[in-house]
Amino acid sequence: MLSQQNVSFLDEELDIRSSRLIPLISYPHFSEREYKDRIIEMESLGITSIILGGKTIVNGAHIAGKGCVGIVVKAKAGSKVCALKIRRTDADRKAMDNEARLHKMANSKGVGPSLEGHTKNLIAMEFVTGQSIIDWVVGNKATKSKMCTISAAILEQCFSLDVAGLDHGELSRLARHVIVSDRPYIIDFESASTTRKTCNVTAAAQSILLYGIVANKVKKILGNTDREKVIHALRTYKHLHTRAKFDAVLDSLLL
Ligand SMILES: Nc1ncnc2c1ncn2[C@@H]1O[C@H](COP(=O)(O)OP(=O)(O)OP(=O)(O)O)[C@@H](O)[C@H]1O
Numbered sequence: 644m645l646s647q648q649n650v651s652f653l654d655e656e657l658d659i660r661s662s663r664l665i666p667l668i669s670y671p672h673f674s675e676r677e678y679k680d681r682i683i684e685m686e687s688l689g690i691t692s693i694i695l696g697g698k699t700i701v702n703g704a705h706i707a708g709k710g711c712v713g714i715v716v717k718a719k720a721g722s723k724v725c726a727l728k729i730r731r732t733d734a735d736r737k738a739m740d741n742e743a744r745l746h747k748m749a750n751s752k753g754v755g756p757s758l759e760g761h762t763k764n765l766i767a768m769e770f771v772t773g774q775s776i777i778d779w780v781v782g783n784k785a786t787k788s789k790m791c792t793i794s795a796a797i798l799e800q801c802f803s804l805d806v807a808g809l810d811h812g813e814l815s816r817l818a819r820h821v822i823v824s825d826r827p828y829i830i831d832f833e834s835a836s837t838t839r840k841t842c843n844v845t846a847a848a849q850s851i852l853l854y855g856i857v858a859n860k861v862k863k864i865l866g867n868t869d870r871e872k873v874i875h876a877l878r879t880y881k882h883l884h885t886r887a888k889f890d891a892v893l894d895s896l897l898l
């Protein structure tokens with residue numbers, strides 16, 4: 644089921660056939676064929692309108708987000724709100740089927756926004772209201788205990804994926820792949836794999852605790868991360884994905 648959510652007064656709701664949405668539905672290149680297919684696909688998912696709003700601006704329109712594979716807008720199926728990922732016409736893949744399959748697998752382990760449906764060019768999923776982890780940490784509102792809770796929750800989700808044998812593939816770019824709401828949501832399963840060696844905990848822990856802008860901020864808030872202890876715990880975990888080895892990684896966070 645799609646989640647019930649209020650629409651902010653700043654948002655602007657448009658019927659999916661509104662001419663203003665044409666450049667978003669077939670983005671970045673317009674093709675009549677692609678546009679018509681996508682309208683039919685939206686109808687098959689029950690999507691009736693798209694709600695403009697969000698931090699990202701595409702052709703003058705505010706949307707929820709944009710990447711190399713898709714643009715993400717808030718959409719409505721009747722009164723239910725969802726996030727709709729629309730395949731870019733220049734994406735390096737022909738369909739969203741594989742991403743949807745891997746996303747569903749993540750959902751079965753309690754990870755990721757709940758997937759509501761998909762077609763060749765679209766994925767409809769739970770809309771996550773929140774901030775990217777980078778905005779969340781830089782926004783500086785996190786207390787030490789909240790930072791620990793969110794970091795531990797991200798790592799727990801990564802551990803579930805490791806145990807399930809599903810490698811997300813892009814958690815070293817954590818800032819683009821975690822949205823913090825009431826809890827953290829790992830998003831975007833397009834690069835995931837069930838055949839690669841899983842390194843979700845290792846990749847995410849490095850971004851949270853060791854290297855880069857998120858880690859620097861986390862270090863400032865937590866104040867006492869023992870770098871050597873983290874590195875040692877991750878090295879040991881890397882060879883053996885057991886609960887005990889994972890707990891040692893968590894320990895290094897919760898000093
Ligand atoms: N379920 C969601 N709820 C709210 N916003 C979302 C949701 N999914 C994605 N977004 C927003 O849309 C952006 C792009 O989504 P996503 O990462 O899935 O696209 P992508 O094309 O695969 O991107 P990339 O090139 O970074 O891999 C995200 O960074 C996020 O801001």
Ligand SMILES: [Mg+2]
Binds near residue numbers: 710711712831834
């Ligand atoms: Mg992606």
